[in-house]
Amino acid sequence: MKVISIGTDENILVKGSRTYKRIREYSDLVDEYYCLVFTKNKKAKIIKNGNFKVIPVKGRNKFMQVVHLVRIFHFAKPNYKKLFVFLPNSYSLFV
DSSP: OEEEEEEOOGGGGSTTSHHHHHHHHHHTTSSEEEEEEEEOOTTOOOEEETTEEEEEEEOSSHHHHHHHHHHHHHHHOOOOTTEEEEOOSGGGGTO
16 A cells, blocks of 8 residues: 655654654555655755655745645656555645
């Protein structure tokens, strides 16, 4: 199964943090795990580790972050079979 998690905890962008380790453990349970993290940090980079990928969704404000998120999905064109989207916070209202 493929899992896409959308969240706001920027600590996942720091390797070695408790959040990063916890999400990394979750990825061991599935085939592919993508974590999209909303951030204002323009220098944040994609982190890839096996079947686990952290993608920063950059933007100056929430509106631009959602626009960037739509762009990511538009260009990625994911295979929607066996796809689970996890929205753990208030951003589920925007998607």
